[in-house]
Amino acid sequence: MTETPALPALWPAPLADGTVHATVTVPGSKSVTNRALVLAALAAEPGWVRRPLRSRDSQLMADALRAMGVGIEETVSSSSAGDGSGGEAWRVIPAALHGPTTVDVGNAGTVMRFLPPVATLADGDIRFDGDPRSYERPLGQVISALRTLGARIDDDGRGALPMTVLGGGALEGGTVEIDASNSSQFVSALLLSAPRFNQGVEVRHVGGNLPSMPHIRMTVEMLRAAGAQVDTPEAGGEKDVWRVTPGALLGRDMVVEPDLSNAQPFLAAALITGGTVTVPDWPRRTTQPGDALRRIFTEMGGSCELTDAGLVFTGTGKIHGIDVDLSEVGELTPGIAAVAALADSESVLRGVAHLRLHETDRLAALTKEINGLGGDVTETADGLRIRPRRMHGGVFHTYDDHRMATAGAVIGLAVEGVQIENVATTAKTLPDFPKMWTDMLAGDAEGSGVPGASAGAGA
Incomplete structure (x- = not known):
């Protein structure tokens, strides 16, 4: 594997200063x-x-x-x-x-x-x-x-x-x-x-x-x-x-197909900022759980189209809460929870009790870290209940869990001052995530401020 520069122990999650417009090539599944x-x-x-x-x-x-x-x-x-x-x-x-x-x-x-x-x-x-x-x-x-x-x-x-x-x-x-x-x-x-x-x-x-x-x-x-x-x-x-x-x-x-679950934070950036992200080579037929993002993020306020260029996902900057059974797509839970914390209404994520046995206890970790930024998350028997609140900056711990790190980066788009502890853990499945993230934000951004960020998210 190629050498990558050392990353800081606390990585400042970039705040989006406009709508995201980017093409993001996601590595293989x-x-x-x-x-x-x-x-x-x-x-x-x-x-x-x-x-x-x-x-x-x-x-x-x-x-x-x-x-x-x-x-x-x-x-x-x-x-x-x-x-x-x-x-x-x-x-x-x-x-x-x-x-x-x-x-x-x-x-x-x-x-x-x-x-x-x-x-x-x-x-x-x-x-x-x-x-x-x-x-x-x-x-x-x-x-x-x-x-x-x-x-x-x-x-x-x-x-x-x-x-x-x-x-x-x-x-x-x-x-x-x-x-x-x-x-x-x-x-x-x-x-x-x-x-x-x-x-x-x-x-x-x-x-x-x-x-x-x-x-x-x-x-x-x-x-x-x-x-x-x-x-x-x-x-x-x-x-x-x-x-x-x-x-x-x-x-x-x-x-090998692109890893559709690893496309999640980039699609979330389009949803949160009201921008557009294109993921090349998105398969028209696949068994990957990440394909469910098309439906879930559309229900949360975006729209998508499969084209010859790949999946084109567009957000409005308005994020709606969702009540969803994630039992078949549990790995998407951290990213969905991050988006839900920025929504305009309550979300309930169901069917994911098994996440307590993943890289970390993801339900406990998401609850602790989002609440640590001022959010309002409670654990249920098989998932999470998320009530949007105005959030503030702080350290978002990852517990050596790559999906916790990307979830923190998603929140950091709309909440100033979020610092991701050990963002290097993303190398587990998504090498060079910090560079991919900053490159996406350096794309053709326009506008001033993140639409909808003050409604529940609170920069």
């Missing part, structure tokens, strides 16, 4: 990049991952696969396909997985959950360790499921990191029940490696509401594109049951 890397590593032949996200989470995934023996060559490629697939690419060369080695998962949910099933296929022991917060994040369901399927795992009874997968070169597979109500990644973790299990896998979710279903649909579509046979509830099967047949995966040439 972390969710797609990391799934593509796993599938390519398990394939029977080499493949390409083009326009991958280069961030901490994706670098951790690539480095972990390399440690287990997979070849990943970083190149700059050209394409005559006319689909924008030229540019940076990773050539993934599958190999016999082996240990002993140690994998650093950082605080990346996809790495800590997707790779233990891969490690069961390795010849040798694979130890998993990570940031202190990773020890607190739920992993026990994945560990128990893998044991049911025949894996040997040493976790000292914690059901969490650190742990060691005692790889035997293969896994029997079969039928397993799992409670994935805390994270859809538990299901995706088992499905991604399942074609390589001797019996494949049948995963039965037996818990409460299953969050983030779009991410499971993303996993299924990418598996099928790699040649796997997957039976799903959407295909008329049993509710919350997925079956993957054993078989070889194909090496693919895959172009």
